[in-house]
Amino acid sequence: MPHKGFTLWLTGxxxxxxxxxxxxxxxxxxxxGYRTELLDGDEVRTHLSAGLGFSRQDRDTNVRRxxxxxxxxxxxxxxxxxxxxxxxxxxxNEVRREHRDFVEVFVDAPVAALAxxxxxxxxxxxxxxxxxxxxxxxxxxxAPANPEVTVHTDRExxxxxxxxxxxxxxxxxxxxxxxxxxxxxx
Amino acid sequence: MPHKGFTLWLTGxxxxxxxxxxxxxxxxxxxxGYRTELLDGDEVRTHLSAGLGFSRQDRDTNVRRxxxxxxxxxxxxxxxxxxxxxxxxxxxNEVRREHRDFVEVFVDAPVAALAxxxxxxxxxxxxxxxxxxxxxxxxxxxAPANPEVTVHTDRExxxxxxxxxxxxxxxxxxxxxxxxxxxxxx
Numbered sequence: 439m440p441h442k443g444f445t446l447w448l449t450g451x452x453x454x455x456x457x458x459x460x461x462x463x464x465x466x467x468x469x470x471g472y473r474t475e476l477l478d479g480d481e482v483r484t485h486l487s488a489g490l491g492f493s494r495q496d497r498d499t500n501v502r503r504x505x506x507x508x509x510x511x512x513x514x515x516x517x518x519x520x521x522x523x524x525x526x527x528x529x530x531n532e533v534r535r536e537h538r539d540f541v542e543v544f545v546d547a548p549v550a551a552l553a554x555x556x557x558x559x560x561x562x563x564x565x566x567x568x569x570x571x572x573x574x575x576x577x578x579x580x581a582p583a584n585p586e587v588t589v590h591t592d593r594e595x596x597x598x599x600x601x602x603x604x605x606x607x608x609x610x611x612x613x614x615x616x617x618x619x620x621x622x623x624x
Numbered sequence: 625m626p627h628k629g630f631t632l633w634l635t636g637x638x639x640x641x642x643x644x645x646x647x648x649x650x651x652x653x654x655x656x657g658y659r660t661e662l663l664d665g666d667e668v669r670t671h672l673s674a675g676l677g678f679s680r681q682d683r684d685t686n687v688r689r690x691x692x693x694x695x696x697x698x699x700x701x702x703x704x705x706x707x708x709x710x711x712x713x714x715x716x717n718e719v720r721r722e723h724r725d726f727v728e729v730f731v732d733a734p735v736a737a738l739a740x741x742x743x744x745x746x747x748x749x750x751x752x753x754x755x756x757x758x759x760x761x762x763x764x765x766x767a768p769a770n771p772e773v774t775v776h777t778d779r780e781x782x783x784x785x786x787x788x789x790x791x792x793x794x795x796x797x798x799x800x801x802x803x804x805x806x807x808x809x810x
Contacts, residue, residue, distance in 0.1 A: 475700065485688070485692040486672065486689055489685075499674070506671040507672075507693055507696065510693065510697060511696060511697065511700065514697065514701070515659065515701070516700045
């Protein structure tokens with residue numbers, strides 16, 4: 439089933455749920471028969487960006503590399519999902535301009551909510567001044583000005599956020615709409 | 625036209641003709657209707673490996689990155705052509721093991737022949753001891769032990785080398801055999 443590839447670019451703070459959403463999306467796309475690759479933060483840091491740190495320059499390099507690989511995949515019919523914090527608006531827009539089909543998803547959750555959840559204890563330490571260059575606390579995060587989709591993970595379930603993204607993609611023709619449940623049997 | 629992707633990994637000395645062959649192959653594959661990406665040395669140095677030098681470690685990092693991207697493309701139905709010197713046998717074999725379908729092409733030409741041609745004057749300078757880490761002169765090149773194809777660019781025309789590679793790929797079913805010229809009109 440050849441189909442149009444595109445890049446689904448998730449951006450947001452650490453702990454906002456990018457990776458969880460990205461994995462759920464990847465599974466959903468594969469179940470629907472689409473070629474899909476997930477460029478997750480960890481895999482990318484290992485294979486593309488080992489040695490880079492968290493300065494603005496290094497973060498930008500990381501984001502541009504992910505963008506380059508996503509572009510190659512997308513223009514070959516793959517849905518490329520990325521899940522890097524990608525904190526700088528200009529750099530994300532630079533990646534967008536390299537693409538024909540680019541969907542930016544703002545995975546939005548306020549620092550206060552993330553600090554309360556704080557699964558890894560990172561926000562507590564960052565807010566105590568113990569982690570330099572921690573995005574949203576000691577380093578900037580520039581929210582997208584015009585993302586194609588915004589999900590509010592502090593007040594939506596994962597299923598709700600997932601539905602919002604899938605609905606957008608179906609409405610815009612990036613993926614086919616699912617047949618209603620039971621329609622196959624009529 | 626969905627088809628099986630694979631990586632076509634060209635390895636050989638600087639000036640041996642990897643890039644020329646890679647571009648001819650890419651054009652040929654596209655004309656035959658295959659999705660194709662060429663990961664050429666320069667593009668890769670710009671987009672994936674800026675900042676890396678020519679130490680063994682940096683060369684290996686460069687080769688592994690190219691291998692990672694090629695693998696992502698190949699497993700999604702793309703013919704990924706690479707054209708990096710990739711001097712170290714172990715590192716190439718490491719990339720091979722990450723792949724399901726991997727075709728190594730040894731673009732073979734002796735230093736003496738390359739030094740005679742020496743389009744960019746690099747061999748003359750390297751042989752005069754003016755370029756450290758110049759593969760084949762002041763830095764090692766480990767020829768493949770069992771490449772799928774070897775082309776001898778010092779004594780073959782580009783067309784002959786191209787034919788040798790295409791014939792191998794057709795024989796092994798990586799690409800469809802071309803219909804004989806004129807067969808379409810019968």
